[in-house]
Amino acid sequence: MSNNSGDRRSRLYRKPHCVAAAVRRIHGVVADNLDNSSAVAIKRVQELAGEFGKNSFRQVDLRDRSALEKFFSEIKFDAVIHFAGLKAVVMASHGCKNLVFSSSATVYGWPKEVPCTEETPLAAVNPYGRTKLFIEEICRGVHRSDPEWKIILLRYFNPVGAHPSGHIGEDPRGIPNNLMPFVQQVAVGRRPALTVFGNDYSTKDGTGVRDYIHVVDLADGHIAALRKLSDPNSTAVIGCEVYNLGTGKGTSVLEMVTAFEKASGKKIPIVAGRRPGDAESCMLQKGGAGIELEGKYGIEEMCRDQWNWASKNPYGYGSPESN
Secondary structure (H helix, E strand, O other), X not given: OOOOOOOOHHHHHHHHHHHHHHHHHHOOOEEEOOOOOOHHHHHHHHHHOHHHHOOOEEEOOOOOHHHHHHHHHHOOOOOEEEOOOOOOOOHHHHOXXXXXXXXXXXXXXXXXXXXXXXXXXXOOOOHHHHHHHHHHHHHHHHHHHOOOOEEEEEEEOEEEOOOOOOOOOOOOOOOOOOHHHHHHHHHOOOOOOEEEEOOOOOOOOOOOEEOEEEHHHHHHHHHHXXXXXXXXXXXXXXXXXXXXXXXXXXXXXXXXXXXXHHHHOOOOOEEEEOOOOOOOEEOEXXXXXXXXOOOOOOHHHHHHHHHHHXXXXXXOOOOHHHO
């Protein structure tokens, strides 16, 4: 991602929303090999960005060193937002040492105390969380080896919702691993029932509690991080900093399902299940060291926008034949 003015799921869902915000607001450019992405999503992002969407995409594989060198040679980059599962090593040779990395609250594992702060002990318990933890450590190593690097690690909690236009949204491949894409597929008739993983936790209704954040607020968090990296008036010394992105409010699975039923007018059948690696409760401590971000949307708006996307695009960016 360039600023010319100065999980697989992560790439398919969070990235288009952040790209749409960055392309329109700071004239960003996105590079992707489209391995796990959709060309339809790219086209829709460009449409949402209007005149700023022209020439905002390059099909580049980060593993292709020569293509990446050419890309960095053609455009002067001030900063990069890194969403992919691959680590680029070309930035420094082109004088770009500002990085925003998409991490995850899964690095906290099963936190012994909630809410979580950026100082909560790290104890990832599943492969996804451990991967994020390893890349965070790589970023710290990069900064230690060269203090000119300024890096912000954004630990997402649970992004849900969709762009208010219904033009871009969540489209996971295969069986969804997360609550809301599963709910929306039940609502449009693609799946018969929602499997709730755990109904006997020591929470208010027995189901897991999470900190959900609207994906548009998440996108705003990335813009805030970029601005923090490039703010010439900032007195803070940025090295390799960590910020949680969430709302500070805990919502149970059943509460979220009820809110979606209200937004969609659809009844969501539920069956109980269990899976390893799930925390009982995970939410952030509001007012910690976080990015200056005031979320605009609550769970009602999250469910409203998710249903708007799902009802307009019941098979995501594809068709019944492609699913």
